[in-house]
Amino acid sequence: MNSNTLKNILTSVFLIFSFLHSSLAQVDYQRIYLSGKDASQTVDWEFMVSDGRKADTWSTIPVPSNWELHGFGTYNYGHDHKNADRVLGTETGFYKHAFEVPSDWRGKTINIVFEGAMTDTKVKINGKSTGEIHQGGFYRFNYDISKLVNYGKSNTLEVEVNKHSANASVNRAEREADFWIFGGIFRPVYLEVLPNAHFSRLAIDAKSDGTFNSLIEINNPPKNAKVKIEIREKGSDLVIGNIESADISEGSWLSGKIEGIKTWNPEHPHLYEASFILMQNENIVFQKKETFGFRTVELREQDGFYVNGKRVVFKGVNRHSFYPNTGRALSEANHLEDILLMKEMNMNAVRMSHYPPDERFLDLCDSLGLFVLDEVAGWQQGYDTEVGPKIIKATVLKDANHPSVIIWDHGNEGGWDFENEKWFHEYDIQKRPVIYPWLVRNGVDTYHYLRYNAGIQRLTHGQIPFMPTEFMHGLYDGGHGAGLDDYWHAFKRNPVYSGGFLWVFADEAVVRTDRDGELDADGNHAPDGILGPYKEKEGSFYTIKEIWSPIQVQTFNLNANFDGEILIENQYTYSSLVDCKLEWKLFSVNGLESQSENHKKVINLPDILPGETKRIDLDLPDNFDQSDYLSISAYDWNGKELYTWSWPIHSPIDFAARELFEPNSSEMNMVQMEEENGQLKIQAGEMTYFFNLETGNLTKVQKGTKLFSFANGPTVEGMDSQVEKVYWEMDEEGSIQVHMSYSTYPKKATWTVNSSGLLSFESNGPAFGSGGIDFLGISFSYPEEKVKGVKWVGDGPYRVWKNRLKGAEFGLWEKAYNNTMTGYSYDNLIYPEFKGYHANFYAMELQTEEGNIQIYSGTPGMFFKLYNPENPPHATPGVTPKMPKGDISFLHQISPIGNKFSGPETMGPSGEKGSGVSHTGDTPFGIKLWFDFK
Incomplete structure (x- = not known):
């Protein structure tokens, strides 16, 4: 038995188990995956591509995936459209997949949901169209297929995915860009099995004062319907708040005030869960859970970004959804690795360049703590007013309840149509700020790749909050850490500075299955990362980690006369250092052979508030100068190492004298x-x-x-x-x-x-x-x-x-x-x-x-x-x-x-x-x- 056959058998067993479960729990929201849940756990579908490698031959392909990484079609970088020496692949991929629909699903609403396919997508069930073609490669879309499926029988799903769009603005926004362009169903596909009366939309706006507002839309609301909301801390069974409607027909808004809540921020990402329960005559008709956080976002004129009443400085990076072996089809491990590396660099924010991310990435940003700038595509040209409103709606409806998402980016560097901006606030009940990367607009200056000390009435010389959404362009070993200390000190001199976002997180070198697995970054277009393609750490990784450490040791002179006292500065936004620690160690260097640890001590830091600096006595031993160097590590309240500094105690000539000129150590010769x-x-x-x-x-x-x-x-x-x-x-x-x-x-x-x-x-x-x-x-x-x-x-x-x-x-x-x-x-x-x-x-x-x-x-x-x-x-x-x-x-x-x-x-x-x-x-x-x- 080959691995694909085994995988399909296991998938069928999973679907049968899911179907049995669905009949027992009819009131809960359900997902039944037709594809794998991510790139690490895929399901094989039948597949054929129209052009390029393996054209016109039916075989199989794992879903989700990008077909180039599996030997199909043509590799292209986004600049290839203007390069006469490159073949521009415009192939179409054809998918088929069979799935069962149990008889007891009759009377339910069955939606088929695509989390992302590149780009124009036609869907058929049993040979019949599910609806209009979807356009836009990075967005969730769905169809109600309740009337198209055969109950109690096998059903055939057919999907046609065009790598390039029939809409010219989609191609300009997504396909003619400074990043790799791929084809295929690269995010999961699943069925939603719902009772006929169900929530079609749940939007949450939970403020830092405990105010909870929700917009509720119901498909086919029953008579005498009510909605009840139960709020719990994430992971707890204890209900801390109830909100109940008198009659849902009176309105789609439901509000209340929850006392004693903990706010969400990247330093302490407290999460809550709201159970939305649709009831008729005191019977539960449907229920669905939404994870959220209590937090308030403001952009104050001539001041800055405030979250929960605290002014925020973004220490951020741009992140492509990318992995060399799988393109833009990612796994849980990929998302987790990226976020943990960002937090290891002491970053508190990430910009989604240049399209919305996977659902799971935002889940992890919520739980681990990162501010997110969520961006609709449009590298340097934008969607038109036909497609633009649709993709903005899709982005907001998918991502709006994530507390990590605090800003919407309307395209990038010209990739917008101003006429489409209104749709963000049409659909976002939180009314988050909308920014334009590289513009002064909507009260913020996001200029890219500024030179040091640049700008007249702008940036460090301006009155408008400034936050370069790209700076320090890190080609090879340049940029990133190089110059960052100068820029950061210059930024801080202006009280309206709001931080910035480095370009870019990791090198985007893709595995070329057409070149025996060679890694290709398309010349100098994509090797701009702080990390290598497989997350290898370059030198700038540690430079950023030191400069952006929220605990800073101020400069001091270490020598034999050192009194053991240092100044510690708290650069957190929300947190005292009361639960943080320092650990110092004294080391001796034994020639050029080895080093040994002589002494160490852990110091619990006092209540140093954000922005404060206090003197700390390290309590070094009297003979500390018998060691060669001192290291000091700072740890947060979770025991995470923020940075480790070290300083020599003696001069180079003292070290050399000890090693080279000890008494009677030198042989005398003629x-x-x-x-x-x-x-x-x-x-x-x-x-x-x-x-x-x-x-x-x-x-x-x-x-x-x-x-x-x-x-x-x-x-x-x-x-x-x-x-x-x-x-x-x-x-x-x-x-x-x-x-x-x-x-x-x-x-x-x-x-x-x-x-x-x-x-x-x-x-x-x-x-x-x-x-x-x-x-x-x-x-x-x-x-x-x-x-x-x-x-x-x-x-x-x-x-x-x-x-x-x-x-x-x-x-x-x-x-x-x-x-x-x-x-x-x-x-x-x-x-x-x-x-x-x-x-x-x-x-x-x-x-x-x-x-x-x-x-x-x-x-x-x-x-x-x-x-x-x-x-x-x-x-x-x-x-x-x-x-x-x-x-x-x-x-x-x-x-x-x-x-x-x-x-x-x-x-x-x-x-x-x-x-x-x-x-x-x-x-x-x-x-x-x-x-x-x-």
């Missing part, structure tokens, strides 16, 4: 020198170093007869500087020093070969007044193909950019070599990336085929760079920053990164080029390094 053909050979014990006497560069390192290919440095990076003089001498301790002088930076530098065989380098600090500096320091070369990995003491484990330093923390880190191109290397996507800049450098061990090379720093605030990340072939100039040419660099300053549309200089102060400042007599920190090849 140093021998040989000068020949412009090269200086210095031997100390088993170590031999070779220097070029024209440049002062190290050219070769030898340990006994073993060669290390570490060479060609110091090469000055970031400035045009010429070597003016090189000479060598022996110092008083018998060490040999090679001195170099430069025309600009670093003016002077010195190599020292110690009698122990240890090699050190020291150069002057930056002492000049020129600007326009991308990076500054020195480099060396080492063959990349010989590198196996690296261990280091410093910030990690992710690389950093000048404008993305947050999210990397101090410690002992290790990673194997990889050549990941962020957002591109889908065949071998390994994070953290090996290549790039790393901050707060103390020590490193480069693990190579020739042996391990240890390098220690004596300079605070230094960076090191391991090779240059390769740029994906579709990279734009903003995400291809200038980099030092050398393989391994030690730097005072590193380069920033931009985003898809612009360079880093447009993204805030940390993205600007550096400028030197100096005065005669300055003694800035230079570069001090020790190289140990032993």
Whole structure:
């Protein structure tokens, strides 16, 4: 027996069980699924596609699904309509499915409901049309098929789905867009089995003061009908409120006041359940349950968004409904994973780009706590006034009772017809705000991809609440975290700021079943995520997590004189920190081998209200400075880790001195020198170093007869500087020093070969007044193909950019070599990336085929760079920053990164080029390094 046969048998058993249940519980709302409930539990239907792969041949396909992912039809990205080199698939899919209808369903209303099909959809039951063609690919639609089914017999469902619409505005809104376009029935299909008298609509408006209003529409209301509403906390059997109508014929509104309620918000998403009971002569005719939350949404003019009377700052992201293997057909696990990752980044909001989501996604936003901007499609062109009102109605009726949905988006970036706006409030009894992503309209400014400090009487300079619904366009490793700290501080200076939404949550790389399973992001159109296609975490993930943590540790200086007190700021909207905790730990780093935890303590935070800052005594032990670094983790009232910060206690030179110069740890040797053909050979014990006497560069390192290919440095990076003089001498301790002088930076530098065989380098600090500096320091070369990995003491484990330093923390880190191109290397996507800049450098061990090379720093605030990340072939100039040419660099300053549309200089102060400042007599920190090849 094959898996499809078994699946169909199990489906039949499920339907029979459901039918038996339906006859026993005739008054309850029922769903009988004809398809699977989601992409992880599908049902095979008969299927044929008109064009493209597997055309004109009947086979089977799982439902729900997108047919491209199962080998049918044609893959297209939304821009393909204007690309003459691409074949635009306009195929039609034909579905057939047989289902049984029990005899005892006679007299009931049977609706067939489609949660989503792309796009024009014709439905037949037993060869007869169910009604007009549905148009619009992301919306629920249904038909009453009570008069079309054969009771007590098998019935045939036929569905014809056109990938492109006969309505040009639908194609412009949905098919000619900056996202993948698919075909098929991609959301569930089910039957609603209802008594003839039933609720056809239940709309709830539950306010934060306990006021409960409901709009009730009844199909075929019986005589002497009444409606009773029982309200319970979700998951409880205890009724906390009853509302009852005298006579439903007197009106369709039912209202009441529930005392002692808990409001819904993302920090504490309290949910309730309303049981709507239709009664006739005290007998229950029909009942249906609706989940809701008590909360009030307001957009106050020249002020901001308020939920439950509290001004809201959105820390949000845009989310496509997408998974590489299944397209837009998603599972419970997909929805849950996405929401948990958003909350892990300390986000409180998500924008539905660019169409309404699955029903289940909103259920989870309700229960787990996320504000939702719910959007009708229209990427940059909108629906016409024929289709537009229908899809707005479908969206509102499906999603309106979800407390997480607090704003309607009318399209995106021009994807609207203003004439259609009125239909949102026609159907939404809550009258939520309606916004236009990228416009100043309806009292809010949502401008996209603003440059730092942009706008005249707009955005950070304006009087209207501003909330960019897209910003920090994160192509490859650019945007997102890069520049976010600058933007966020700039936003907060204006009292009407309302936050913003990053573009975008995850890379949309789809599995190409026509290319042996290759992942395809359509060039640079879709690799814009904070996460990879399978939710791999890029460096910006942790940057966002730190910047948006609702518990913030204010800056302090940690050293041996630290008094143990820090300032804690509460950036929650609704919650005190009284049930939150800090946990600190003290660690020792044992060379470059391991680290150990010395002490730890949990501190219960006091009643710090939203917006307040209070001083907290960590109660560190008196000998805390015997450890190497301190970490502090913040936890919310559920024990969820919000962020973990860490700080070194001692300076790099103290660490280096401890590791390299402990008493009697260095063997003394006779140093021998040989000068020949412009090269200086210095031997100390088993170590031999070779220097070029024209440049002062190290050219070769030898340990006994073993060669290390570490060479060609110091090469000055970031400035045009010429070597003016090189000479060598022996110092008083018998060490040999090679001195170099430069025309600009670093003016002077010195190599020292110690009698122990240890090699050190020291150069002057930056002492000049020129600007326009991308990076500054020195480099060396080492063959990349010989590198196996690296261990280091410093910030990690992710690389950093000048404008993305947050999210990397101090410690002992290790990673194997990889050549990941962020957002591109889908065949071998390994994070953290090996290549790039790393901050707060103390020590490193480069693990190579020739042996391990240890390098220690004596300079605070230094960076090191391991090779240059390769740029994906579709990279734009903003995400291809200038980099030092050398393989391994030690730097005072590193380069920033931009985003898809612009360079880093447009993204805030940390993205600007550096400028030197100096005065005669300055003694800035230079570069001090020790190289140990032993």
